[in-house]
Amino acid sequence: MRVRVWDLPTRLFHWALAILVVFSFATGKLGSSWMPWHLKSGYAILALLLFRLAWGVVGSETARFSRFVRGLRAGSAYARTLLARSPAPFTGHNPLGGWMVLAMVGALLAQAATGLFADDDIRTQGPLAEMASEATVRLMTRIHSANEWLVVGLVVLHVAAIAIYQWALRRDLIGPMVHGMGESRAAPRLAPRWLAAVAAALSAAAVYYLVAILPRAP
């Protein structure tokens, strides 16, 4: 039957993150005058990631880590069905998709967190760079510029996987992430929207503290 697979908060999170990751990559490359936007975009990404971590614990069924994070055995069993060109149906993330969620959230968290301490020695400083030692700032800056390519790699892998499902395996994964509806035997339990609003507000407040209040502390 046709049920709501992805709730609105998860879909908004996904597309906002996709847009901001592309925007961050572009503003990081376009020259120093774009760096103020690069920083703002990074703050928004950090808030989105904090929200996703919270939503992975208190959110709707398909958004919860406990539901979609699976072990090696489940992953390889699923991979076999995938290689046989008939992937086992899953409501929400399949086991490999679950790993991708962890990898993407982890890599982006590292990218956003190191950016807070980064310094280009020209005109741009992460908001916490002045609070850290020079050695730390240097290390964070290096991680920030190396990890960028891990993020690019994950994005390419993610988009390629979606394209393969969509056109080679004829499984529509893009539609459900847009309108939320998909085929499932049982309807996943949905968390209330107000809870998402609370999680989003707390995430935004945490980031505001990190980038605007903490740096000004005496």
Add this chain to the structure above:
Amino acid sequence: MKVFAIAAAGLAATAAIALAQERALKPESQVKLRKSAYALMNYNFATLEAMAEGKRAYNQDEAGKAADWVANLSEVPKRFFGEGTDKVGETRARPEIWQKRADFDAKMDKMVAEAQKLPQAARTDAASLKKAVDATGDACGACHDDYRRK
């Protein structure tokens, strides 16, 4: 403390520039001097950046003075990239500087040229300042991308 350390380094740089005109300095000194100049440029450029981006109220006098510092200091580093100065002390200069010297020099000259426009722009208004800061910042970044270790 950092400001004092930077200012002291700047004085050392100024004094040594006079010496540099006599004879080439040993590689360690060259590294120290160009890094001192960059540190002071970075410090003053931060003032311009803050005003250009509206993080700090535009002040013609302060902006003008900071821009003078950057413009004057911008002419220092190019004197201290002698052969072998990528191999001594703590420097992030890459050997490509000496392999593609013409390109490096062109980028260095571009940075100096953009920095020379800062004092007048800084004394005009915040919008002019921002344009000059953008151009100078990009000119700085050109070398950081290709000739500076991460």
